[in-house]
Amino acid sequence: AVLTLREQGKVELDAPVTNYVPTFQLTGADPSTVHVRHLLDHTSGLPDLGMDLCAQSLSEWFGDPAQVTPLWSAPGRIWNYSNRNYSLAGLLLEQVSGQPFALSMQTRVFGPAGMIGATFDPTTAMAGDHALGHVLDAQTNPQSVELDTINCPVMAPAGGAFYASAPDMARFAQALLAQGAPIVHPDSVSAMEELEMPTQIGRALCRERV
Numbered sequence: 001a002v003l004t005l006r007e008q009g010k011v012e013l014d015a016p017v018t019n020y021v022p023t024f025q026l027t028g029a030d031p032s033t034v035h036v037r038h039l040l041d042h043t044s045g046l047p048d049l050g051m052d053l054c055a056q057s058l059s060e061w062f063g064d065p066a067q068v069t070p071l072w073s074a075p076g077r078i079w080n081y082s083n084r085n086y087s088l089a090g091l092l093l094e095q096v097s098g099q100p101f102a103l104s105m106q107t108r109v110f111g112p113a114g115m116i117g118a119t120f121d122p123t124t125a126m127a128g129d130h131a132l133g134h135v136l137d138a139q140t141n142p143q144s145v146e147l148d149t150i151n152c153p154v155m156a157p158a159g160g161a162f163y164a165s166a167p168d169m170a171r172f173a174q175a176l177l178a179q180g181a182p183i184v185h186p187d188s189v190s191a192m193e194e195l196e197m198p199t200q201i202g203r204a205l206c207r208e209r210v
Contacts, residue, residue, distance in 0.1 A: 001093055001104055001105055001108045001109050002036065002040065002089055002092065002093055003184050003188040003191060003192065004108045004109075004183070004184055004188075005097065006188065007185055007188060010096050011036060011092070011096055013035070013037040013040070013191070014035055014036070014037055015035060015036055016031070016032040016033070016034065016035055017031065017032075017034050017035065017036060017038075017039065017088065018031050018032045018034075020092045020095050020096050021062065021088070021091055021092050021095050023059060023062065024062050025062065026070070026071065027070045028070045029045075029070065029071050033074070033075050034046070035075065035076075036089070036092065038075045038085075039085040039086070039088055039089045039092075040085070040089060041194075042079055042080060042081050042082060042085050043075065043076050043077070043078065043079050043080075044082070044084075044088075045071035045072050045077070045080070046071060046072075046082050046084040046085055046088070047070075047071070047072050047080075047084065048080070048082035048083055048084060059091065062087075062088055062091060083159035083160050084159065086158050086159050086160075087159035090157065090158025090159070091158070093158070101120070101157055101158055102119075102120045102121075105120070106118075109172075109183055110168075112175075112182045112183045113168075113171050113172050113175045113183055115164060115168040115171055115172060116168065117164060117165045117167075117168050118162070118163070118164040118165075118168050119162075119163050119164070120157035120161055120162060120163070121163075122161070122163065124163075125163035130163070132144040132145060133145045176189060176192075
């Protein structure tokens with residue numbers, strides 16, 4: 001979805017995030033050193049923290065230096081997977097598109113790809129046939145985790161609360177194999193596959209050797 005903004009000339013990957021989210025703050029670092037590219041390929045240095053550090057909204061969390069803990073590394077130096085990257089990218093999407101995140105995703109990705117069941121609403125997902133994640137309790141017994149437990153806006157929806165069926169994900173994969181049509185242009189697919197350093201994850205895609 002962010003790359004569709006790039007195609008429209010509204011976002012540049014090498015521009016500071018603060019160009020699009022002026023309220024973005026950091027503790028002990030210049031927030032303008034974090035670029036859009038860093039968010040999408042997990043090289044921003046933003047730590048991946050638990051949901052115990054939460055806020056009422058993304059704007060509140062990313063706009064409060066007391067909430068945003070220091071970077072783990074200078075932007076662009078190391079790769080470290082962090083849900084916070086995509087949470088901030090989701091806030092950027094909202095700010096630039098002028099739409100709520102879920103609506104922008106529906107307009108820019110789910111609708112064009114034909115992902116009719118894709119949603120960020122756990123109630124909708126749980127109303128149909130769905131799989132549950134599991135965690136181990138103190139006695140190492142597996143316990144199921146309902147989908148509606150991710151209620152922290154720093155995680156949901158952009159950072160980790162997307163629900164879709166296997167057929168919907170197959171439709172998304174088919175679009176990528178068709179050089180992005182009808183979601184994005186071929187050069188955006190190439191951008192999603194670019195690697196800044198030797199890791200498996202580019203800006204949206206994982207690579208596996210078989």
